[in-house]
Amino acid sequence: MKKFLAVLLSLMVMVGLAGCKSGTDTSNTSNTGNDTSSTVTEGAAGDPAAQAIADRKASGEYPTVVMAFMNWAGSPAGLERVQGLISKYTEEKLGVSVQLEIMDYASYQQEMTLMLSSGEQIDIFNAIAVGYTPSINKGYVLDMEENDLIQNYGQGILDTMNQDYVNACRVGGVLYGLPQQRDMAIGQGGFAIGAEYLDGIGFDYNSMYKEGDEIIYTDLNTISDIFAKLHEKYPNLYVYAPQEASLTQHNAYDGLGGDNYGVLLDPANSLKVEDLWGSDMFKSFCDLMYQWNQAGYMSKDALTDDTAATAQVKAGTAMSYATATKPGIRAQESGLSGRDMIIFQTGVDFLKSSAVATMPWCINSGTEDPVAAMQVLDAFYTDPVLSNLLCWGEEGTEYVKTDDGHITFADGVDAQNSEYFNNVNWLMPNQFIADIWVGNELDIWDRMDKFNNESVKSKALGFSFDNSSVATEYTALTNVYNEYGKPLLFGFTNPANGIPEMVDKMKSSGLDKYMEVKQTALDEWAQVNGIN
Amino acid sequence: MEIATTTKNRSRRKKGLVQFKKCIPLYLMALPGLAYLFINNYMPLPGIVLAFKNFNARKGIFGSDWAGLDNFKYLFHTQDAWVITRNTILYNIVFIILNTVCAIAVAIILAELTAKVKKFYQSAILLPFLISAVIVSYLVFAFLSTENGFINNSILEPLGIEGISWYTEKMYWPFILVIVALWKTIGYNCIIYLSTIVGFDKGYYEAAAIDGATKWQQIKKITIPLLKPTIVMLTLLAIGRIFYSDFGLFYQVPQNSGPLFSVTNTIDTYVYRGLLELGDITMSAAAGLYQSFVGFVLVLSANMIVRKYDSDSALF
Numbered sequence: 001m002k003k004f005l006a007v008l009l010s011l012m013v014m015v016g017l018a019g020c021k022s023g024t025d026t027s028n029t030s031n032t033g034n035d036t037s038s039t040v041t042e043g044a045a046g047d048p049a050a051q052a053i054a055d056r057k058a059s060g061e062y063p064t065v066v067m068a069f070m071n072w073a074g075s076p077a078g079l080e081r082v083q084g085l086i087s088k089y090t091e092e093k094l095g096v097s098v099q100l101e102i103m104d105y106a107s108y109q110q111e112m113t114l115m116l117s118s119g120e121q122i123d124i125f126n127a128i129a130v131g132y133t134p135s136i137n138k139g140y141v142l143d144m145e146e147n148d149l150i151q152n153y154g155q156g157i158l159d160t161m162n163q164d165y166v167n168a169c170r171v172g173g174v175l176y177g178l179p180q181q182r183d184m185a186i187g188q189g190g191f192a193i194g195a196e197y198l199d200g201i202g203f204d205y206n207s208m209y210k211e212g213d214e215i216i217y218t219d220l221n222t223i224s225d226i227f228a229k230l231h232e233k234y235p236n237l238y239v240y241a242p243q244e245a246s247l248t249q250h251n252a253y254d255g256l257g258g259d260n261y262g263v264l265l266d267p268a269n270s271l272k273v274e275d276l277w278g279s280d281m282f283k284s285f286c287d288l289m290y291q292w293n294q295a296g297y298m299s300k301d302a303l304t305d306d307t308a309a310t311a312q313v314k315a316g317t318a319m320s321y322a323t324a325t326k327p328g329i330r331a332q333e334s335g336l337s338g339r340d341m342i343i344f345q346t347g348v349d350f351l352k353s354s355a356v357a358t359m360p361w362c363i364n365s366g367t368e369d370p371v372a373a374m375q376v377l378d379a380f381y382t383d384p385v386l387s388n389l390l391c392w393g394e395e396g397t398e399y400v401k402t403d404d405g406h407i408t409f410a411d412g413v414d415a416q417n418s419e420y421f422n423n424v425n426w427l428m429p430n431q432f433i434a435d436i437w438v439g440n441e442l443d444i445w446d447r448m449d450k451f452n453n454e455s456v457k458s459k460a461l462g463f464s465f466d467n468s469s470v471a472t473e474y475t476a477l478t479n480v481y482n483e484y485g486k487p488l489l490f491g492f493t494n495p496a497n498g499i500p501e502m503v504d505k506m507k508s509s510g511l512d513k514y515m516e517v518k519q520t521a522l523d524e525w526a527q528v529n530g531i532n
Numbered sequence: 533m534e535i536a537t538t539t540k541n542r543s544r545r546k547k548g549l550v551q552f553k554k555c556i557p558l559y560l561m562a563l564p565g566l567a568y569l570f571i572n573n574y575m576p577l578p579g580i581v582l583a584f585k586n587f588n589a590r591k592g593i594f595g596s597d598w599a600g601l602d603n604f605k606y607l608f609h610t611q612d613a614w615v616i617t618r619n620t621i622l623y624n625i626v627f628i629i630l631n632t633v634c635a636i637a638v639a640i641i642l643a644e645l646t647a648k649v650k651k652f653y654q655s656a657i658l659l660p661f662l663i664s665a666v667i668v669s670y671l672v673f674a675f676l677s678t679e680n681g682f683i684n685n686s687i688l689e690p691l692g693i694e695g696i697s698w699y700t701e702k703m704y705w706p707f708i709l710v711i712v713a714l715w716k717t718i719g720y721n722c723i724i725y726l727s728t729i730v731g732f733d734k735g736y737y738e739a740a741a742i743d744g745a746t747k748w749q750q751i752k753k754i755t756i757p758l759l760k761p762t763i764v765m766l767t768l769l770a771i772g773r774i775f776y777s778d779f780g781l782f783y784q785v786p787q788n789s790g791p792l793f794s795v796t797n798t799i800d801t802y803v804y805r806g807l808l809e810l811g812d813i814t815m816s817a818a819a820g821l822y823q824s825f826v827g828f829v830l831v832l833s834a835n836m837i838v839r840k841y842d843s844d845s846a847l848f
Contacts, residue, residue: 117587117813134810134812138587138588301680303787304677472605472609475609475810475815476610476806478805478806478808479610479612492700492791505611510609
């Protein structure tokens, strides 16, 4: 026994020493990386961006920039080919080759965390799933304004993107990531209902459209009436397929930092952090869901059934679901549900504080050539050729232009067999400069811009919350939410008993402390940014 | 006195050397396994420091700031701490007892069967162990689904009893989980007992039969006593993992249903749910360390107790 322990201990010491050695190695490498960046910046004069490109071309050695993001199906078959086309273009334009790392959503977080923490080469990555604040806390991301990096090499990005949105990605005043062009606001309180079912109950939705709209603006009573009629006419179908996302899609509060523990209940006017779970807003939503559930509108197995609502409608088992709306929503939901969907909206268009910085593009702090990385990122934000390649693949192989200026699948290609169809253009740096797919209006991006700009904006826009000092409370609160949240949101628990129980447990799990820390951070942020 | 000890030591060392030389081929055979064990189980050990660190990729694992015991706090923070610890330990105690009893019973029955039938039964019993927890969860769902489930539709309805909403009624779940766990693992657990029983000298049983012992007496007086060292060893190993829970069983099988948490939440599921969005490596490292540490202490103390009463059966 003693001998065994002795051997064990000596082994542990040996391994410990080996581990320490590799630890120091890593820190050395990262230092060298920083040194390179500063020399390059100092050496550049006049137009540093053009200078950097000229230097690279003169040296004849093209560095490779690795860019990582996620899609739904994992690395596409045509990756090498599209990547080759992108590289050919960027080598000519910037003197840099580009390598794409595309992973499916489910593995993205884990693989990225491993790659980023082990020092594998990743130059540009999207912080979706990995999380923006965690990435900053763990030191994965580079300060983009260090040595004026973005001012010198990414001016095109600053010219393209709305300055407010760029600033919304600042954490503690430091710019670690960049937003992409997409829908930032959320049309609150949306419902998608199958057109054929509405026809079936003789509901005249056509007369309800205001001119040029794709969405019918109405109130919850109208929806309740429709549901009652649908249930009567189609007793064997589920009227409504509930989803957890309806919490944020149907309640115009601002979650502050992406969690729901301490929120702004009146985000357009007040910066007071309040409790969502004990609020009238949450209560009345749960009451409605309880009422609908008791009326038999939902599946009794909804709590354990993870099938997407759109898939249930497509399969013909459910007739409607809640959704967030935006320009192009009718085409999108009809496509997802495989039948014509009519979109109703009962709330305002609302832009919450964390909407902009949920999935920013970041440069890895361990990159060896931050200048090249920034220039590649700049090119994807500003060059339509590159944006088209990244969003849609190769013209003639993946897609073709139609006569009216749209693009569509090339002959014999569809969503299933296409070799490059990522379906995540909202994640790409700038989908607004890429071509527009058949089924969407050609002016969709103008409308999107208008939608974003005219929405009700949270006063806290740009505030992000670092919860690392209250991570203990956060895990406890998340567990409480997991226990009570879904049954309440789906109307399986009577809110009269369920909500007080949930609030009690939240309080004993440190909700007040969490809210206090959040309020302090928010007040500090407001003072720095001159908001009151 | 001194001289005597040194000679004794020397001769012992000499004997050890001879012994070592004799066993060289065996050591060589063990080498790949030891190498695997070293790479897989010992090389990552320095990573334990993560549990006490405030990890920052720029500073590296060893350069990151110390966090003291902060990373452990969340495990003990709320009243849930009591619930998850209670669930983990009580379920495991029940599993250890039932698994041992049932596995031995099945092993004895299988040992009595003829070779051909035995193979069939053994495979059939082992099969559930090889099915992934996600699939098991849907098999269970097929029984328990409120609207389309077998129990509600084909058993309760014909009897005129109203269907039960299984996934929101927590009173049934301790039994459901124990039954599922038993069904799933019994085939695997009985393998070692079966192979031990098959290895027993047939002479004991023949002698007992001649003396007129019944089957039951043979089992009670021969099989069980001979199995005792195996039972003690397997139980000690199981105690070492008493602070771990089968994640698939406690997360997938109840379909992550909130209303059941007070009877299905264990340390593993609590940590998973809490850290899913946070993605904090150091806090999960802390949870892992806490589980292994308690397991380590329990194995040592259980072994100490066993050694006190029956030193032959103790592990070390």
